[in-house]
Amino acid sequence: MGDKTHTHPGAAGRAVTADHPASVRNVVLVGPSGSGKTTLVEALALTAGAVNRAGRVEDGGTVSDHDDIEHRQHRSVQLSLVPVEWDGIKVNLLDTPGYADFVGELRAGLRAADAALFVVSAADGVDGATRMVWEECQAVGMPRAIVVTHLESARADFEEMTRVCAEAFGADDPDAVLPLYLPLRGPAGPDGHAPVTGLVGLLSQKLFDYSAGERKESEPGEDQLPTLEGARDRLIEGIIAESEDETLMDRYLGGEQVDVKTLVEDLERAVARGTFHPVLAAAPAAEGARQGLGTVELLELITRGFPTPFEHPLPEVTGIDGTPRELAPCDTEGPLVAEVVKTSSDPYVGRLSLVRVFSGTLRPDDTVHVSGHGLADRGHEDHDVDEKVGALSMAFGRQQRPVDRAVAGDLVCVAKLGRAETGDTLSAKDDPLLMRPWRMPDPLLPLAIQAHSKPDEDKLSLGLSRLVAEDPTMRLEQNQDTHQVVLWCLGEAHADVALERLRSRYGVQVDVVPHKVPLRETFAGKAAGRGRHVKQSGGHGQFAICEIEVEPLPGGSGIEFVDKVVGGAVPRQFIPSVEKGVRAQAAKGVAAGHPLVDVRVTLLDGKSHSVDSSDAAFQTAGALALREAAAETRIHLLEPVAEVSVLIPDDYVGAVMSDLSTRRGRVLGTEQTGAGRTLIRAEVPEFEIGRYAIDLRSLSHGTASFSRAYARHEPMPPQVAEKLREQDGETS
Known part of the structure; x- marks a missing residue:
């Protein structure tokens, strides 16, 4: 690496295609928001000749064109693909958002890639969330390298940042995280800062000068060699x-x-195996320059050190019935197995699906089987349909360049798959297969919405179904208790993007309303009630009287109805009518409008009329009796309690447990999970964790995760219930 001088005529006017998996490299860029991932992708595209010096593709647009939402957010919110070519190798660069709310896009990029490039800002260092992604990649053996950006920062120190990376990423073996090149600095400016103008290769011991805007190779002076010896010896030993x-x-x-x-051959093999992680430096090209600092070295590493798709294990594949299938990795002649890793809507071509082909070859106009299973809990019902593939293309900025096929190992954009959703499997219609979905983060921030107007109401259902089809990290809930439409999101920015997409893409204006927690009511003690429904208005009247007794039951008992009528005071045919009326009133509530649960209702006595009694009359009497009984005793509000599991670095355990106690939480226990992390199990009222996804992220600096599951309803403390009633009174 680093021994050739590269000149590229440019590929800005054509689609970059691959004829064989060995000529493909799929690389995902990982790093926090602001680390410079998108800028680095643009710099690599310029060096590879995919864009001109103005950073534009030949037929318009830039390599990093974002939609209007991203411009308003001032951050990337979606996965984007930029294909470039270097030394006859097609490199699919997958640029991912760095903000935590869009981690679903990051996971899609990890699924589609064979290697990861971790982008670290010299000005900001390594954050906890990036460490967590590194550990995930390490667990599955994904090859990784590190790129240090923002070297122009006044406080940038490449050597110090390399040490920080070795400490953060090389816990098991710090000598497996080492630099391949060291930056060269030019003369200091008026502010005393010396800019980085080139690199020196530790293996080749050659200088690569970028100060003129294009890489030039030279030999180091005798006075420079001694300064390299320590770093070079350590690299060779590593x-x-x-x-x-x-x-x-x-x-x-x-x-x-x-x-x-x-040494280079051993290095390349170690990188491809995922056992050695080189550190490189990179910077965008200056205005008018042809190559950005370190971009040639980085492209060399990707094409020569990163693995081919042949070396990427195939995700688990089964038949539609769940029967395991063993397939050769990346067989272009094998059964078609491809996966939709991203779905988006284009105003000109409609729905576009970004697809990774794992086996076989995909061609335009093929009829494929679309299978989606395992995401029903997120509003994605299981489905199996046949669809005709539309045009295949390579995305470049806002341009779509047609291609005639996509071989195993490659990525391609597919048009007009109207039923395919993110996470779905594409396979041959006569041999339908299914890939196990990748792990999705659980959306835990509720966003209750309602249509702004009647025209919006008519379009809301379709807009929401399209929204969740594009984003499997979002869950759609039609809550049967509160009658609210709830979008479960990963955070506030995720929610904002969802609302904006509904408005701008699907023409649906919605209002955000307070999210309601499903409460219940129950009797605090035993009470009696008499229901009297007697009306005479000429002709047949209405006559029904019933007497009941209500007593509380243990939690989870529901509604019990017991008949203890003697002597036919209530005719047998009307006893079910009383029960029906009682249960209907219980569903409506007896105090604050929440369903009544966990009581036994005993019918003791009553009266009837031979002509005027009826089913409807006794239903009404039963309901009246239950309301009267409720007025005779105290009614408890029951709130839902969630079982919460928080996985947190040990440094934040005290802060998290203290925070849980302020939320009326009860800690059930803690356990060590290894690698300096603790699992906290607690029970917390759902009223207190509506915004916990946001608060926990702030408390742990993005390093914690949590899950929640309904445990039970239990009585709400009187002071909390009273405060809630006051709030309800103010809003009514």
Whole structure:
């Protein structure tokens, strides 16, 4: 790496295609918001000749064109694909959002990629959320490299940042996280800051000067070599430690000089295996320059060190019936297995699906089977349909360049898959298959909405179904208790984007309303009630009288109805009518309009009329009796309690437990889960965790996660219930 001078005529006017999986590299860029991922993608595209010096593709638009929502958010909110070509290799660069609310897009990028490029700002360092993603990649053995950006910052220190990265990412083996190049700084400016103008290769011991806007190679001076020796020796030892030649370390320590070619080959193999993680530096090209600093070195690493799709294990594949299927990885002639990793709507071509082909070859006008299973809890019903594939294309900015096929290992945009949703599997219609969905973050922030007007009401259902089809990290709920439409999101920014997409893409204006927690009511003690429904208005009247007794039951008992009428005071045919009236009134509530639960209602006595009694009359009497009984005793409000599990770094355990106690939470226990993390289990009233997804992120600096599950309803403390009643009175 680093021994060739590259010149590229440019590929800005054509689609970058691949004929064989060996000529494809799929790379996802990972890093926090503001670390410079998108800028780096643009710099790589410029160096590869995919865009011109103005950063534009030949037929209009820039490589990083964002939709209007991203411009308003001032951040990337969706996964984007930028294909470039380097030394005959197609490189699919997957740029992911760095903000936590859009982690679903990041996970889609990880699913579609074979290697990850972690982008770290020299000005900001490594945050906890990036460490967590690194650990996830480490767990599945995904190859990784690190790029340090923002070297122009006054406080940027590449050597210090390399040490920080080794500490953050190399917990098991710090010598597996080492730089391949060191930055060269030019003369200091008036402010005393010396800009980075080039790099020196630690293996090749050559200088690469970018100060003129294009990479130029030269030999280092004798005075520069001693400063490189320590870093070079450590790099060589790190590479040799990962070498498959077990004798190499002994030979090196014995004084043998290992040739650079052998070291480079061992380095490339170690990177592809995911056991060595090189650190590089990169910066965007200056205005009018042709190449950004470090971009050539980075493209060399990607094409020569990162694995081909052949080396990426196939996700679990089954038949539609769940029967396991064993498929060869990346077989272009094998059964078609592809996956929709992103769905978007284009105003000109309609729905576009970004698809990773894992096996077989996908062509325009093919009829494929679309399978979606395993996401029903998020509003994605299981489905199996056949659809005809539309045009295949490569996205470049806002341009779509047609291609005639997509081979196994490649990524492609597919038009007109009207039923396919993110996470769905595409396979041959005569051999339908299913891939296990990737792990999705659980949306835990509720957003209750209602249509702004009658025309919006007519369009709301369709708009919501399209919204959740594009974004499987969003869950749609039609709450049967509160009668609210609730979008469950990952955070406030995620919610804002959802509302904006409803408005701008689907023409639906909605209002956000307070999210209601489903409460219940129950009797605090035993009470009696008499229901009298007697009306005479000429002709047949209405006559029904019943007497009941109501007593509380343990939680979870529901409504019990007991008949203890003697002597036919209430005719047998009307006893079910009383029960029906009681249950109807219980569903409506007896105090604050919440369903009544956990009581036994006993019918004791009553009166009837041979002519005027009826089913409807006794239903009404039963309801009146229950209301009268409720007026004779205290009614408890029951609130839902959730079982909450919080996974948190040990440093934040005290703060999280203290916060849970302020939310009326009861900690049930804690347990160590390894790697300096603790699992806290607690029960917390749902009233107190409506915004917990936001608050926990702030409390833990984005390093914690939590899950919640309904446990039961239990009585609300009197002071809390009284405060709630006052609030309800103010809003009514």
